[in-house]
Amino acid sequence: MKVRLLTTGFKSAYENMAIDEAILTHAQKNHHATLRFYGWKPFAISIGYFQSLEQEVDIPECKKQKIDYIRRITGGGAVFHQSEVTYSLVAPIDDRFIPRDIQKSYQKICQGIITGLKILGIESQFVPLNDIVACGKKISGNAQTRKNNILLQHGTVLLDVDVGKMFSLLKVPQEKIKDKLIKDIRQRVVGIRDLLGSQVKFPFCQEALIHGFEKALKLEYSKTPLTVSELALASKLKEHKYNLSKWNCLR
Amino acid sequence: MIKKSVYKIPEGKLVKIDLEEKEGMIEKIKITGDFFMYPEEIITKLEENLAGCKINNEALIKNLDNFWKDYKVICFGITSQGLACAILMAR
Numbered sequence: 001m002k003v004r005l006l007t008t009g010f011k012s013a014y015e016n017m018a019i020d021e022a023i024l025t026h027a028q029k030n031h032h033a034t035l036r037f038y039g040w041k042p043f044a045i046s047i048g049y050f051q052s053l054e055q056e057v058d059i060p061e062c063k064k065q066k067i068d069y070i071r072r073i074t075g076g077g078a079v080f081h082q083s084e085v086t087y088s089l090v091a092p093i094d095d096r097f098i099p100r101d102i103q104k105s106y107q108k109i110c111q112g113i114i115t116g117l118k119i120l121g122i123e124s125q126f127v128p129l130n131d132i133v134a135c136g137k138k139i140s141g142n143a144q145t146r147k148n149n150i151l152l153q154h155g156t157v158l159l160d161v162d163v164g165k166m167f168s169l170l171k172v173p174q175e176k177i178k179d180k181l182i183k184d185i186r187q188r189v190v191g192i193r194d195l196l197g198s199q200v201k202f203p204f205c206q207e208a209l210i211h212g213f214e215k216a217l218k219l220e221y222s223k224t225p226l227t228v229s230e231l232a233l234a235s236k237l238k239e240h241k242y243n244l245s246k247w248n249c250l251r
Numbered sequence: 252m253i254k255k256s257v258y259k260i261p262e263g264k265l266v267k268i269d270l271e272e273k274e275g276m277i278e279k280i281k282i283t284g285d286f287f288m289y290p291e292e293i294i295t296k297l298e299e300n301l302a303g304c305k306i307n308n309e310a311l312i313k314n315l316d317n318f319w320k321d322y323k324v325i326c327f328g329i330t331s332q333g334l335a336c337a338i339l340m341a342r
Contacts, residue, residue: 144287
């Protein structure tokens, strides 16, 4: 399967989500597949389309800690983007490369991450609906949207987990159980660095994932950049959608 | 008075309900959570469509089943029964 490979480095939440949507929009016309890897700078909280920003995120605390917050176009839960490699795959849903069945499509695409982790020496498994687990702990979460027969699936592969920081930015229903929740989450989530006992860097892990996707999904990469139209659309989306509370406070 | 619930659907995702009730019927409802639904924008129509629905399991499931069909909605991590349970649990 021919896929354009993009590594766009570290950008803000608004730029990252705008680029994902711009690629998705253009793919609805040109039916091209793109696999992108990226990081987040500044750190950010993203919430799923169906979440309430006000209910999930402590906005004053995010502002205080200079953490961005954004609503995604995909469903799913709240994610703290700090130490991770993020990927997004945009591809036509044709039942050859991407299965029409949603569960099967998650399972297939996640093989890219599983194979990438294997290259790093980490054994992992896909756990329905949309997680990857290593040593019984979640190492990757994934979220998908589908528009006009084109899929966008993006997800994170954790390098490190700063649970304390994450919880300082999220609204927890009862403050008194926050410590217990933090302890619980620490036992249920893990990053690549913890599993390898080594401070492996973003480029190293990104490279492993690139090879993992290539091998698992039988991809043939081309390295053409984002087009002028895609960049223009991304810029427009960043300024007129993702930067605005009209979108982020939608629900 | 707004009634609320938080419910993890078995083998599904978390759904949160904010509900205004009048005479045993839904007056206004807000459904949030970490589930998936396609097309995503249909959620507001789903909430509008539940207004006026009696708050009992049978009526809720019938309303939701019809809605998915009428609007060709695909759900992932959320079900009619799961949503109905969440609504019934609202306090």
